[in-house]
Amino acid sequence: MKLAVIGTGYVGLVSGTCFAETGNQVTCVDIDESKINRLKSGKLTIYEPGLQVLFERNIKQERLLFTTNLEEAIKDAEIIFLALPTPPGEDGSADLSYVLGVAEQLGKMITDYKVIVDKSTVPVGTAERVHAAIAANAKTEFDVVSNPEFLREGVAVDDFMKPDRVVVGTSSDRAKKVMEKLYNPYVRQGNPVIFMDERSAEMTKYAANSYLATRISFMNEIANICELVGANVDFVRKGMGSDNRIGQRFLFAGVGYGGSCFPKDVQALERTANENKYEFNILSSVMKVNERQKVVMVDKIKSFYGEDLTGKHFAMWGLAFKPNTDDIREAPALYIINELLAAGATVATFDPEAMENVLEQYEGDDRVSFEENQYNALKNADALIIVTEWSVFRTPDFEKTFSIMKDRVIFDGRNVFDLEQMEELKTYYNSIGRQAVDTREKKQVPQEA
Numbered sequence: 001m002k003l004a005v006i007g008t009g010y011v012g013l014v015s016g017t018c019f020a021e022t023g024n025q026v027t028c029v030d031i032d033e034s035k036i037n038r039l040k041s042g043k044l045t046i047y048e049p050g051l052q053v054l055f056e057r058n059i060k061q062e063r064l065l066f067t068t069n070l071e072e073a074i075k076d077a078e079i080i081f082l083a084l085p086t087p088p089g090e091d092g093s094a095d096l097s098y099v100l101g102v103a104e105q106l107g108k109m110i111t112d113y114k115v116i117v118d119k120s121t122v123p124v125g126t127a128e129r130v131h132a133a134i135a136a137n138a139k140t141e142f143d144v145v146s147n148p149e150f151l152r153e154g155v156a157v158d159d160f161m162k163p164d165r166v167v168v169g170t171s172s173d174r175a176k177k178v179m180e181k182l183y184n185p186y187v188r189q190g191n192p193v194i195f196m197d198e199r200s201a202e203m204t205k206y207a208a209n210s211y212l213a214t215r216i217s218f219m220n221e222i223a224n225i226c227e228l229v230g231a232n233v234d235f236v237r238k239g240m241g242s243d244n245r246i247g248q249r250f251l252f253a254g255v256g257y258g259g260s261c262f263p264k265d266v267q268a269l270e271r272t273a274n275e276n277k278y279e280f281n282i283l284s285s286v287m288k289v290n291e292r293q294k295v296v297m298v299d300k301i302k303s304f305y306g307e308d309l310t311g312k313h314f315a316m317w318g319l320a321f322k323p324n325t326d327d328i329r330e331a332p333a334l335y336i337i338n339e340l341l342a343a344g345a346t347v348a349t350f351d352p353e354a355m356e357n358v359l360e361q362y363e364g365d366d367r368v369s370f371e372e373n374q375y376n377a378l379k380n381a382d383a384l385i386i387v388t389e390w391s392v393f394r395t396p397d398f399e400k401t402f403s404i405m406k407d408r409v410i411f412d413g414r415n416v417f418d419l420e421q422m423e424e425l426k427t428y429y430n431s432i433g434r435q436a437v438d439t440r441e442k443k444q445v446p447q448e449a
């Protein structure tokens with residue numbers, strides 16, 4: 001099938017490449033000329049494991065093209081995907097200007113039947129608004145379908161190629177047949193395509209993200225209580241998760257959820273509730289808990305050193321909002337850095353992929369540095385703070401680590417180390433939802449003469 005994907009960010013680039021991989025002819029379009037030039041020259045614009053191979057293969061086999069010319073991209077396409085940003089507006093609702101702006105342009109351009117598919121995360125009722133925006137100028141038949149995307153960054157290719165499910169919202173039989181054909185290869189792998197109306201499809205996306213965010217905030221609260229009562233959240237998680245009704249996944253306490261989706265989508269669903277005069281009490285708490293959790297490491301650091309951190313220097317491992325991505329949108333690390341700086345500290349950071357995206361924010365600020373590797377970041381550090389659970393941080397050379405640091409102190413926001421292991425090292429180790437370990441050698445107090 002011939003497809004156009006409008007917006008070549010995390011979702012557009014992954015979807016476009018994966019659709020090409022299942023044999024479709026895909027043209028990806030973006031207004032960002034530098035992005036398109038880079039993609040055209042065979043270079044990826046994001047870090048996403050497994051994407052490079054598919055990207056190169058499909059470019060080589062001429063199934064994947066890139067352009068800035070919207071009209072050219074959609075001319076022969078049977079299906080047009082909108083993978084455009086829907087950032088939070090000032091009132092927390094999703095900003096639909098990108099989606100509706102492109103819809104208006106499409107209305108003027110389409111000359112034969114098209115299925116226009118919304119892959120962006122958009123509030124309930126958007127399919128109707130997109131339909132109206134296109135219809136204002138369209139001289140031909142078309143259908144608007146809601147097909148929310150559930151991929152996770154860091155495992156996006158796997159999630160796209162082997163989705164737990166595909167949700168398609170449409171009330172048109174003609175569009176349904178087109179979508180059935182498109183997703184046929186995925187159904188054959190045993191993954192269901194769930195058809196429903198447009199409004200339910202739009203709501204499904206917000207419900208799924210908000211539920212997952214709720215699980216995280218719930219576990220973060222459990223972790224905070226564990227610390228107070230002397231329990232260990234890792235045991236509690238395993239004990240809870242073994243109940244099939246709960247399940248093991250997505251129960252990890254940490255430094256709060258970040259990324260480009262959960263924070264904005266929870267906020268947007270609360271906004272939808274408010275607009276409909278419904279008080280969604282759980283969501284307000286989910287957000288409140290997350291705000292607090294993002295800086296829980298700073299609270300721990302301040303109770304160790306005192307409120308004023310002037311003269312203190314910290315090493316930070318991890319900047320991305322989660323491992324295996326270079327994405328730093330709403331990354332807890334950035335909130336933690338800013339709080340530390342405000343309290344007078346300096347920070348040396350290392351992240352395997354995300355440093356380039358953070359550099360700009362601290363340009364000219366010599367209180368924050370970006371180091372070549374995780375050990376360089378430890379030089380003269382009073383303490384190490386772990387914010388993102390990249391695999392490379394899980395088994396460090398502790399002897400080397402402590403020989404470089406000024407003091408043997410670790411604050412771990414992702415529980416990457418076992419407590420037993422830390423008890424054997426002479427260290428102060430403070431993690432999430434577990435008791436702090438302090439096995440540093442006590443200084444000998446000289447006997448009074």
Ligand SMILES: NC(=O)c1ccc[n+]([C@@H]2O[C@H](COP(=O)([O-])OP(=O)(O)OC[C@H]3O[C@@H](n4cnc5c(N)ncnc54)[C@H](O)[C@@H]3O)[C@@H](O)[C@H]2O)c1
Binds near residue numbers: 029030086098122
């Ligand atoms: N990132 C994720 O993991 C993820 C997963 C599922 C759903 N979503 C949703 O998908 C949507 C896109 O998210 P993303 O992370 O890919 O965003 P992104 O910011 O990475 O990419 C959006 C792209 O759209 C381009 N763009 C903006 N205006 C354009 C226009 N008029 N014409 C053509 N291109 C234009 C931008 O230049 C950018 O490259 C959002 O609604 C998001 O909530 C994201």
Ligand SMILES: O=c1ccn([C@@H]2O[C@H](COP(=O)(O)OP(=O)(O)O[C@H]3O[C@H](CO)[C@@H](O)[C@H](O)[C@H]3O)[C@@H](O)[C@H]2O)c(=O)[nH]1
Binds near residue numbers: 121152253
């Ligand atoms: O047990 C967990 C799981 C995740 N997180 C945090 O939650 C955030 C989001 O993680 P994840 O969901 O893995 O990443 P995203 O790429 O943001 O994916 C979410 O958001 C996407 C955009 O809507 C959806 O498509 C995905 O289904 C949904 O999982 C990150 O900060 C994680 O560190 C935790 O703190 N504990």
